[in-house]
Amino acid sequence: MSEFKALLVSETADGSFQRQVTQRRLSDLADGELLIRVRYSSLNYKDALSASGNRGVTKQYPHTPGIDAGGVVEASSVGEFAVGDEVIVTGYDLGMNTAGGFGQYIRVPAAWAIKRPQGLSLREAMLLGTAGLTAALCVDKLERAGVAPQDGLVLVTGATGGVGSVAVMLLKKLGYRVAAATGKADQADFLRSLGADEIVTREELQQGVERPLLKERWAAAVDTVGGDILFNVVKSLRHSGSVACCGLTAGVAFQASVLPFILRGVNLLGVDSVELPLVVKASMWDKLSLQWKLDLEPLAQEVALEALPTAIEQILAGGMVGRVVVRLD
Structure with a gap:
């Protein structure tokens, strides 16, 4: 597949920002060792800031936000990951100045990804995010x-x-x-x-x-x-x-x-969760999949990619409760 769906935030001629789900090409993505087909993402306040044109979060537009992504490796140039591996990517530059999890594909450095812990599904991982x-x-x-x-x-x-x-x-x-x-x-x-x-x-x-x-x-x-x-x-x-x-x-x-x-x-x-060494993140994900595992369904709202613009307005207005998981199938 050379094209995929993504939420794209663009700056208009009058300096405002618009959000729409559109088609993008794999060639639009930055270079990286892993090409990942995103299955789930989640909506965070930082994503809403990026989707609003906040230059403190995202410097250049058009841009696809999404600081969280859970998906499947479709191409890898490193030995640590194989095609078919299920992985989690959170933080670093994902969704800030690198196209993020609100697109069906991301391309990232291998140093940003961890393999999905056995005790968590991709959906559960993104409910946490x-x-x-x-x-x-x-x-x-x-x-x-x-x-x-x-x-x-x-x-x-x-x-x-x-x-x-x-x-x-x-x-x-x-x-x-x-x-x-x-x-x-x-x-x-x-x-x-x-x-x-x-x-x-x-x-x-x-x-x-x-x-x-x-x-x-x-x-x-x-x-x-x-x-x-x-x-x-x-x-x-x-x-x-x-x-x-x-x-x-x-x-x-x-x-x-x-x-x-x-x-x-x-x-x-x-407490910072963005630039932590990957080994620290991996250790905490393991903990969340085992002795600290939670049933997060009471918190969950699941939305499709097309419903994201409305959810973003809701979180900006202070009306969001719990966790929003984004389905990208």
């Missing part, structure tokens, strides 16, 4: 910092989103008591169904921004939103508590004070 991988990395980093279930309540901000919802489920599976924070009051029952023990409103987390310290409340936290909410979480950690930070939907800046760090000994842990 970058969001699930990031959630797992956050929980892993908290545990490496010494957090344990007996320490107390663990907060998850942005809990209805992709990272947040997986984090709630994973923490509950591991025996933690979980407080889920959200700005979507109508999703409280959904969050409880995932395992949340308490529901915290966004307004509650925004109180006390002007204060250098807040009442000790959380043993640990997974923060997916950033901004002043992140620092309010830091100010509310119990002594020696930790927060894993991985998102910025509430902003990239916050009003900071050293007091929580020097009076309570708390830890602010940064």
Whole structure:
């Protein structure tokens, strides 16, 4: 097949951006050691930014977003992968400036791909995607910092989103008591169904921004939103508590004070899932396929490629709940 379907984002003459599913050719793809027929992808906030013309994510258009891809190797120039191997690609430059998983084919360096763990189907892997991988990395980093279930309540901000919802489920599976924070009051029952023990409103987390310290409340936290909410979480950690930070939907800046760090000994842990060494990603995927495996169907929305423009508008408007897996057959 020399042609395939893909979502193409193009800049118009007036500087706006349009999204349409169209035919592309294999010759449009960049060079790479692996040609992969994509079976499933997933929709992330970064994909929506790329699909909106955000130059901080994607520099040149026309472009096909999709930072996640699960598929089958159709051509390989390296010995590590053979035709027919099922593989997962997440992060690195996929979907940013390299044509991504919202096309039926991608061509990438072999160093970006891992073979599908036996405990996960391609669909299950893409239900996790970058969001699930990031959630797992956050929980892993908290545990490496010494957090344990007996320490107390663990907060998850942005809990209805992709990272947040997986984090709630994973923490509950591991025996933690979980407080889920959200700005979507109508999703409280959904969050409880995932395992949340308490529901915290966004307004509650925004109180006390002007204060250098807040009442000790959380043993640990997974923060997916950033901004002043992140620092309010830091100010509310119990002594020696930790927060894993991985998102910025509430902003990239916050009003900071050293007091929580020097009076309570708390830890602010940064989490990146994009440029991690492949061996670290592979180890975490193995964990997600075995002892940390989750039933993600309660989170799942499945859409065809043609429905992606509507789903992108929904995630940009803050209306997305759970995980969207994209079917590319």
